[in-house]
Amino acid sequence: MSIQLFGIPVSHGVAIGRAVLVASSRVDVAHYFISPPQVEMEVERLLRARDAVAAEFDQLKQELPADAPAELAALLDVHLMLVRDDALIGVARNWIVERHYNAEWALSSQLEVLARQFDEMEDDYLRERKADLEQVVERLLAALVRSPGEPAGGALPLMNARDFAGPDPVVLVASDVAPADMLQFKRSVFTGFITDVGGRTSHTAIVARSMAIPAVVGAREASRLIRPDDWIVIDGDCGVVIVDPSPIMLEEYRFRQRHSELERARLDRLRLTPAVTLDGQPVELLANIGQPEEAAIALQAGAVGIGLYRSEFLFLNRGAELPNEDQQFEAYRDAVRAMQGLPVTIRTVDVGADKPLDRLTIQELRHGHVLNPALGLRAIRWSLSEPAMFRQQLRAILRASVYGRVRILIPMITHEVQVHATLDALARARRQLEEAGRPIAPVEVGVMIEVPAAALHLRPFLRHFDFVSIGTNDLIQYTLAIDRADDAVSHLYDPWHPAVLKLIALVIEQVTAAGKPVSVCGEMAGDPAFTELFLAMGLRSFSMHPAQLAAIKHRILRADAQRLSTFLNEVLNADGPEARALVLLGRPGSH
Numbered sequence: 001m002s003i004q005l006f007g008i009p010v011s012h013g014v015a016i017g018r019a020v021l022v023a024s025s026r027v028d029v030a031h032y033f034i035s036p037p038q039v040e041m042e043v044e045r046l047l048r049a050r051d052a053v054a055a056e057f058d059q060l061k062q063e064l065p066a067d068a069p070a071e072l073a074a075l076l077d078v079h080l081m082l083v084r085d086d087a088l089i090g091v092a093r094n095w096i097v098e099r100h101y102n103a104e105w106a107l108s109s110q111l112e113v114l115a116r117q118f119d120e121m122e123d124d125y126l127r128e129r130k131a132d133l134e135q136v137v138e139r140l141l142a143a144l145v146r147s148p149g150e151p152a153g154g155a156l157p158l159m160n161a162r163d164f165a166g167p168d169p170v171v172l173v174a175s176d177v178a179p180a181d182m183l184q185f186k187r188s189v190f191t192g193f194i195t196d197v198g199g200r201t202s203h204t205a206i207v208a209r210s211m212a213i214p215a216v217v218g219a220r221e222a223s224r225l226i227r228p229d230d231w232i233v234i235d236g237d238c239g240v241v242i243v244d245p246s247p248i249m250l251e252e253y254r255f256r257q258r259h260s261e262l263e264r265a266r267l268d269r270l271r272l273t274p275a276v277t278l279d280g281q282p283v284e285l286l287a288n289i290g291q292p293e294e295a296a297i298a299l300q301a302g303a304v305g306i307g308l309y310r311s312e313f314l315f316l317n318r319g320a321e322l323p324n325e326d327q328q329f330e331a332y333r334d335a336v337r338a339m340q341g342l343p344v345t346i347r348t349v350d351v352g353a354d355k356p357l358d359r360l361t362i363q364e365l366r367h368g369h370v371l372n373p374a375l376g377l378r379a380i381r382w383s384l385s386e387p388a389m390f391r392q393q394l395r396a397i398l399r400a401s402v403y404g405r406v407r408i409l410i411p412m413i414t415h416e417v418q419v420h421a422t423l424d425a426l427a428r429a430r431r432q433l434e435e436a437g438r439p440i441a442p443v444e445v446g447v448m449i450e451v452p453a454a455a456l457h458l459r460p461f462l463r464h465f466d467f468v469s470i471g472t473n474d475l476i477q478y479t480l481a482i483d484r485a486d487d488a489v490s491h492l493y494d495p496w497h498p499a500v501l502k503l504i505a506l507v508i509e510q511v512t513a514a515g516k517p518v519s520v521c522g523e524m525a526g527d528p529a530f531t532e533l534f535l536a537m538g539l540r541s542f543s544m545h546p547a548q549l550a551a552i553k554h555r556i557l558r559a560d561a562q563r564l565s566t567f568l569n570e571v572l573n574a575d576g577p578e579a580r581a582l583v584l585l586g587r588p589g590s591h
């Protein structure tokens with residue numbers, strides 16, 4: 001029977017495929033596809049782990065003191081029975097052979113299936129045996145860690161299409177996926193994804209959009225209700241997930257899928273057309289990237305530069321070790337080279353909040369946890385608390401400057417004292433390189449405006465920085481006091497809120513009046529619903545995921561910026577829904 005689940009649409013389009021479940025965080029294990037020649041070895045690994053755990057139980061049983069309670073021996077018998085049971089090991093083995101899951105993934109998937117069966121049991125005693133099963137699987141997973149296979153690593157590595165055995169397209173269903181793991185999707189087989197948690201501008205959602213794969217987040221119970229191999233339709237436009245769709249539904253969605261592919265192909269033809277409004281105003285369309293390899297994709301999509309290179313992805317998923325100066329330099333240089341002289345805006349590391357480092361911060365070491373990560377030691381606050389690391393990053397960026405046109409962007413700055421500390425660190429990094437005889441080219445330094453305090457008091461930033469980039473994702477979060485990653489309050493995360501629009505308009509106006517360039521690099525820049533409004537505010541530089549460039553260009557080509565600007569005051573003085581209606585009035589064909 002088909003069921004529908006509702007979540008937050010975060011990446012457009014329709015995906016149809018069979019469900020691949022990544023088990024909940026209860027069992028935090030590596031998930032990857034093995035290649036066909038590795039299947040036999042992986043099955044061996046699983047069976048070795050089974051034998052090792054069974055031997056452990058046997059030994060424990062033999063060593064039981066004579067006066068041990070009888071229940072203990074009985075419990076060990078249950079565990080021994082479970083570890084040898086075909087419903088666990090036999091089926092996990094099939095996952096490896098048929099689906100090419102690694103052994104840990106196969107085991108944890110089968111644990112999910114069996115755990116659900118236990119949950120449904122009427123008999124209390126039997127239902128409680130679920131805990132035994134979990135303990136047995138935990139032991140098996142620990143035994144697998146002791147017997148490493150290839151290629152292992154962090155969560156979700158290496159989901160290569162060539163390694164995947166199944167003939168049908170697959171969609172990923174997970175409780176949550178960390179931003180760093182999401183990057184692995186770039187090389188993956190998944191045609192869509194669904195998570196139980198997350199909001200529209202959580203970093204997981206941002207990465208999904210950058211890959212243009214349909215996605216729904218915040219679907220609450222999805223990973224519990226969906227079973228492995230279920231057929232799934234993801235409607236990334238409406239936030240609907242259909243499990244086990246009827247043939248008629250499937251036909252309808254296949255039609256929509258073809259339609260959006262055609263639409264995308266049509267927009268792609270605009271790739272090389274310059275972005276100029278109907279009244280002749282040129283608009284700069286830049287790309288947001290997270291990895292150097294994406295620079296080529298940005299160029300291919302027609303971007304005239306990189307407006308935001310999120311350098312933090314280099315810092316995530318690497319255990320306690322951070323990238324050294326040379327490793328960073330190489331990544332920055334590769335992006336700069338790929339852009340062939342076009343500007344590359346490298347943002348200094350923005351870790352913290354929903355992009356935590358694997359390594360604990362000093363604050364976490366001291367307090368054991370972070371009280372409120374979104375308001376804590378993130379972005380420039382963290383960089384300034386780690387001066388040696390910060391200078392190292394600045395040196396790496398400066399060294400890349402000789403390979404093209406580099407701009408440095410500082411995230412989440414609010415206080416003038418941070419401005420001075422940042423510029424001092426930069427001057428020191430520059431001096432160190434000069435003393436070492438390393439060549440450096442001129443580099444512009446810009447500031448991200450993402451906190452209302454900074455938007456309302458721009459003077460210190462305008463005085464010291466060369467350009468401004470508005471980070472609307474955080475500006476909305478901090479203006480409305482809504483955690484952008486929390487699906488429980490995502491309905492209140494409203495980019496149309498008059499306070500948000502006023503702040504953005506204020507920043508664009510003041511920066512433009514000061515004769516400095518201003519851009520928007522948050523998700524609003526890539527949302528066609530806001531293109532006319534931004535043009536009306538005087539914005540002439542947008543930065544977004546490469547996949548969104550064509551749709552925004554399409555809107556710009558049909559817009560009359562001069563005419564739109566006459567609506568601005570009315571829009572800014574309207575309340576949320578009215579503002580939306582007024583923007584529609586400014587659209588071509590509506591007058």
Ligand code: PEP
Pocket residue numbers: 308310350450470471472473474475521522523
């Ligand atoms: C923003 O806050 O709008 C932004 C672009 O930065 P990030 O999404 O990486 O926080």
Ligand code: MG
Pocket residue numbers: 411450471473474
């Ligand atoms: Mg931000």
